[in-house]
Amino acid sequence: MRKLFLFLCITSLLYGTSTAQTYSLLIKGGQVIDPKNNRNEVLDVGIADGKIKTIAQNIDPKEARQVVDAKGMYVTPGLVDIHGHVYYGTEADHYLSNGLSALPPDGFTFRVGVTTIVDAGGSGWVSFPNFKKNVIQNSKTRVLAFMNIVGEGMRGGRYEQDTLDMDPALAAEAAHRNRDYVVGFKVAHYSGPSWTPVDRAVEAGKLANIPVMVDFGGSKPPLPLEELFLKHLRPGDIFTHTYTLLDGNVRETIVDEETGQVKPFVWEARKRGIVFDVGYGGASFNYSQALPAMKSGFPPTTISTDLHTGSMNGSMKDMLSIMSKFHAMGMALPDVIRVSTWVPAQVIKREELGHLTEGAIADVAVFSMRTGNFGFYDKTGYKVAADKKLECEMTIRDGKIVYDLNGIATPIYVK
Numbered sequence: 543m544r545k546l547f548l549f550l551c552i553t554s555l556l557y558g559t560s561t562a563q564t565y566s567l568l569i570k571g572g573q574v575i576d577p578k579n580n581r582n583e584v585l586d587v588g589i590a591d592g593k594i595k596t597i598a599q600n601i602d603p604k605e606a607r608q609v610v611d612a613k614g615m616y617v618t619p620g621l622v623d624i625h626g627h628v629y630y631g632t633e634a635d636h637y638l639s640n641g642l643s644a645l646p647p648d649g650f651t652f653r654v655g656v657t658t659i660v661d662a663g664g665s666g667w668v669s670f671p672n673f674k675k676n677v678i679q680n681s682k683t684r685v686l687a688f689m690n691i692v693g694e695g696m697r698g699g700r701y702e703q704d705t706l707d708m709d710p711a712l713a714a715e716a717a718h719r720n721r722d723y724v725v726g727f728k729v730a731h732y733s734g735p736s737w738t739p740v741d742r743a744v745e746a747g748k749l750a751n752i753p754v755m756v757d758f759g760g761s762k763p764p765l766p767l768e769e770l771f772l773k774h775l776r777p778g779d780i781f782t783h784t785y786t787l788l789d790g791n792v793r794e795t796i797v798d799e800e801t802g803q804v805k806p807f808v809w810e811a812r813k814r815g816i817v818f819d820v821g822y823g824g825a826s827f828n829y830s831q832a833l834p835a836m837k838s839g840f841p842p843t844t845i846s847t848d849l850h851t852g853s854m855n856g857s858m859k860d861m862l863s864i865m866s867k868f869h870a871m872g873m874a875l876p877d878v879i880r881v882s883t884w885v886p887a888q889v890i891k892r893e894e895l896g897h898l899t900e901g902a903i904a905d906v907a908v909f910s911m912r913t914g915n916f917g918f919y920d921k922t923g924y925k926v927a928a929d930k931k932l933e934c935e936m937t938i939r940d941g942k943i944v945y946d947l948n949g950i951a952t953p954i955y956v957k
Contacts, residue, residue, distance in 0.1 A: 565590050565606040566941060567951075572612030572908060576619060577880035578897035587617055589904045592941035597900060608943075610951050612908050615935055618879050619896050620657025620905030622886040623861055625755070625782055625821045625846035628685060629664030629673045629695070637698035638664045639690075640672060643850050647683040650849060652937040652945040654860045655907030658684040658887075658895055662755060662782070662821075662848070663728030667709070667716035668693035670724075678723055682944060684905075686890065688728035688755050689717055691743040702731040708742040714749035724750075725890040726780070730757035733792075735765060740774050747779070753889065755780040757821070759793025767794045768807040777815025780889065783826035784818040784842055785835060795831055802834040812840075817889050822858045823848030829924045836871045844886045845878070857919050862909075862932045867918045870928035904941035908950070909934055 565588040574585040574597065581597070588596040588606065603609045628647040631640030638644045647659050665673035670689060678685045690696060693707045701707070717724040727750075729743040740756060747754040758770055758781065771781070787795055796808045796818075812818065820827065820842045835841075845868065847853065847861050858864065865878045887896030894903060912931045919925040937945040946954070 568606035572617035619883040626849035639695035657905040663690040666690035666695040710745035713746040733760035735761040771811035780817040782821030785832040786826040787828040824852035906938040908936040
């Protein structure tokens with residue numbers, strides 16, 4: 543009995559203090575940028591039980607099991623990338639649907655502050671169960687999905703041209719069954735001069751009460767964007783690849799190439815509630831569109847990557863590279879953070895994400911702003927020089943550190 547008593551006393555001395563501490567994690571001294579709550583000031587962020595518990599000045603570090611020194615850094619909500627391709631697999635002929643061009647999310651999200659990524663149409667109503675089983679349920683990253691209106695998803699070639707596989711009722715039914723993961727529908731890569739794919743995706747969206755993301759264009763001459771925005775899409779639907787100029791006159795641009803002005807109907811579409819998403823991709827961003835649009839006061843509604851093996855190794859790189867590009871084009875950093883966190887969370891109707899409200903899910907990113915000589919280029923080789931670039935120092939998912947670049951947590955490992 544005496545030995546047992548001594549053991550309990552020692553255990554109490556060693557662990558009693560830590561169990562009484564208020565926070566599992568405390569981020570101290572960072573510039574908190576939280577657009578939903580209009581915060582942009584130096585504050586401490588206390589986390590407990592996977593939630594944001596307290597945001598205040600001068601929280602005592604003794605109240606936390608683990609402390610992060612974020613002095614001189616930016617503390618933001620975890621980034622929400624609404625256009626990626628993470629339905630990776632081993633099938634050589636499946637493109638972005640269980641194929642080799644998509645990427646496993648955890649290796650390409652946390653290192654750039656992304657805590658939520660939405661797979662944009664890789665799976666359709668036929669292939670979604672496989673995507674859910676293999677990727678969604680085996681990823682630490684929060685993975686959501688725009689379900690493709692094509693049942694087979696983005697298998698490429700003839701599969702994405704098959705209008706018989708675009709069934710709004712079956713797609714909506716599958717979305718209802720998987721409402722925890724499916725945030726919308728996607729239509730993409732159709733090359734015919736027909737509105738059928740868009741209209742069927744929108745019909746599915748109406749049935750399921752969720753938005754549609756449109757990767758639009760492919761026919762020659764291109765179908766008119768004005769008709770797409772004002773007659774086919776609904777407020778809240780998403781036009782991705784906003785700043786692209788494709789070769790071959792297969793897709794209309796938002797900026798008039800002769801005048802350098804954003805077209806009048808594009809402004810009207812924005813007022814109507816159409817969402818303009820970057821969707822940078824491997825071939826879907828041109829400075830010749832982005833620079834005049836930004837100069838005209840037409841920034842993106844949401845920043846996203848269109849992440850896949852080609853874009854990652856091209857001019858896109860990652861979410862932070864795109865955010866840094868728009869900051870270099872004159873977009874204020876709080877606005878860059880806003881369209882990468884709170885706004886995309888609203889667009890996909892997941893308003894529990896994208897903010898640092900007390901009681902909210904503790905998805906947090908910590909960034910530094912590197913200074914130096916940087917070159918941000920597009921697919922044509924046009925380059926914009928900049929002296930600032932965002933770098934991810936730490937990513938926190940559900941209150942747990944999942945990425946720490948330079949060991950800014952003390953202690954570094956807490957079991």
